[in-house]
Structure formats: C-alpha cells, structure tokens
Amino acid sequence: MSKDPPLAKLIQRYINGDSRACEQLLSYREYRQRVIRIAHKQTRGHTISWEDAAQTAHEKVFQALKKRDFCPERGDFLPWAGTVAKFAIIDLMRKEKQKYCRSxxxxxxxxxxxxxxxxxxxxxxxxxxxxxxxxxxxxxxxxxxxxxxxxxxxxxxxxxxxxxxxxxxxxxxxxxxxxxxxxxxxxxxxxxxxxxxxxxxxxxxxxxxxxxxxxxxxxxxxxxx
Incomplete structure (x- = not known):
C-alpha cells in the first residue's frame, strides 16, 4: 500500500514546476477531504454545486502556491489551503449573485x-x-x-x-x-x-x-x- 509523499516535498516540487506533484497534491487525502468538506458547507442551499465550488477552490489554492503565497514558517499548509478554498468559494458565490442580479x-x-x-x-x-x-x-x-x-x-x-x-x-x-x-x-x-x-x-x-x-x-x- 503506497503512502503519500511528504506534503512539504510535494508542495516544493509543484512550485518548481513538477506537473506530477500537482496531481499528487490533488489526490492527497487530507487536503482533498478538507476542500470537499468546505465546498459542501459553503454551497449548502445554493444553486452552485459543491463540485464546481471545489474545482474553483483547487484552482485558487494552486494559483496561490505558484505565486509562493504559502509560507511554511507561518503555519501548516492544510489550514492555509482551507482558508484560501473557503474565500475562493465565497467569492465565486458573490460573483454568481452579482451576475444573477444583473439579469x-x-x-x-x-x-x-x-x-x-x-x-x-x-x-x-x-x-x-x-x-x-x-x-x-x-x-x-x-x-x-x-x-x-x-x-x-x-x-x-x-x-x-x-x-x-x-x-x-x-x-x-x-x-x-x-x-x-x-x-x-x-x-x-x-x-x-x-x-x-x-x-x-x-x-x-x-x-x-x-x-x-x-x-x-x-x-x-x-x-x-
């Protein structure tokens, strides 16, 4: 049974341009479960599906990683990623509501x-x-x-x-x-x-x-x- 590579190494590999590290991060169990849980909670009672919300959250997290917004010295990756994911989904719903109001x-x-x-x-x-x-x-x-x-x-x-x-x-x-x-x-x-x-x-x-x-x-x- 294969174990996930150390999270810190995965993050560094992704920042360095390793595309396989991106796939491994997406399938990293604790990260994936955290994003899914946040997506379910934030989209409850909303027309946006949790799957779309989770996809948006993943994109924002990886964009932030690419820009080196995550600093290991300031805290763990998972709480940081959860915060980025939450605000990404909130922003998605806000834009959807603005689009709806314009209609x-x-x-x-x-x-x-x-x-x-x-x-x-x-x-x-x-x-x-x-x-x-x-x-x-x-x-x-x-x-x-x-x-x-x-x-x-x-x-x-x-x-x-x-x-x-x-x-x-x-x-x-x-x-x-x-x-x-x-x-x-x-x-x-x-x-x-x-x-x-x-x-x-x-x-x-x-x-x-x-x-x-x-x-x-x-x-x-x-x-x-």
Whole structure:
C-alpha cells in the first residue's frame, strides 16, 4: 500500500514546476477531504454545486502556491489551503449573485417590463433569492404561463399587482369580474408555487380541484393582493 509523499516535498516540487506533484497534491487525502468538506458547507442551499465550488477552490489554492503565497514558517499548509478554498468559494458565490442580479435588468420576453420591476414584496421573493436564486426563473415562468394560457391574463394581473392596482381596476382592464380576477390570481400563484416546489404538496397541480382549497390556504400568507 503506497503512502503519500511528504506534503512539504510535494508542495516544493509543484512550485518548481513538477506537473506530477500537482496531481499528487490533488489526490492527497487530507487536503482533498478538507476542500470537499468546505465546498459542501459553503454551497449548502445554493444553486452552485459543491463540485464546481471545489474545482474553483483547487484552482485558487494552486494559483496561490505558484505565486509562493504559502509560507511554511507561518503555519501548516492544510489550514492555509482551507482558508484560501473557503474565500475562493465565497467569492465565486458573490460573483454568481452579482451576475444573477444583473439579469434582473433584462426585460420579460415580449414586453417592455423589467424583471426587477415585477418583484412583489409580499411574494417574499427576496427570501427566494437568498435561498435558491429563482427570481429570474419565476419571472420567465410568468411570461411562459401567459403565453400558454393567453386568455387568463396572467402577465397583466402580475403587472397590475406590481403597480398597486386593485381587483376592480384589473377586472376592468381584462373585462371580467373581480371574483374572476381573484380566482385567476390564485391560479397563477398556485402554478408558480407548484412549478418551483414552494408548497408542501408540490405534486398537486392547480387543476386538481380537490386540493385547490388547501393550496390556496397555504399560499394566502405569502401571496395576498
């Protein structure tokens, strides 16, 4: 059973340009386990996979080694590498979030409405952003639902909601009754919640009349006009 070469020698060989030392460092058990553990912890509840995070961490650690940022006199390699890995992953998630936020400046397909302008406070979408970064997909889903059910007026209702319009105003624009607007709004919120798993009974579709009342009660606390 082969033993790993001494860590200090591996590091020095890598700094000196030995490509095999890079492979051996990557497979060094304690280092690999530390990076994987950090990647799992930092990406929990995030859309970035731990594998991608670990890959980024490895790259940053080896870049820092190449630049001779690691000084053995100041401490052990593994804690140092863990710190570099952690901040590399944090930086990766920060950049991903910035990229995501910039996407909110895009328009909903086929409209002149900015995605950021359609975020309703009482939908708790800010919480969704923090948990899953799904706001952009939710906004696109609204546009898709509007195209799929063009006679339901989903996009117009959502736009009216954001603009602070009343049921009466939206009903007048759609040429339907206030009760119909209320019913369609519940349909829209249930479809979105079902699509993105925001309800406990995620397998139940809005068309399932037997479960509709329960779904409406579950969404009412977060989605009230």
């Amino acid at each position: 909110l400046d895009e328009h909903i397909p086929g409209t002149d409405i900015l995605l950021s302008d359609t975020v309703a406070d009482d939908f708790n979408l800010s919480d969704v952003v923090e948990r899953t970064h799904l706001v952009f997909q939710v906004k696109k889903a609204i546009a898709a639902l509007d195209q799929q059910y063009p006679k339901r007026g989903y996009l117009l209702m959502w736009q009216g909601k954001v603009q602070g319009k009343t049921y009466t105003q939206v009903a007048a624009e759609l040429g339907i009754t206030q009760s119909a607007v209320s019913k369609r709004w519940k349909e829209l919120t249930a479809r979105i919640a079902d699509k993105f798993g925001l309800l406990p009974d995620g397998d139940n579709k809005p068309e399932d009349k037997g479960k509709q009342g329960q779904k409406n009660r579950q969404t009412r606390s977060n989605l009230n006009w």
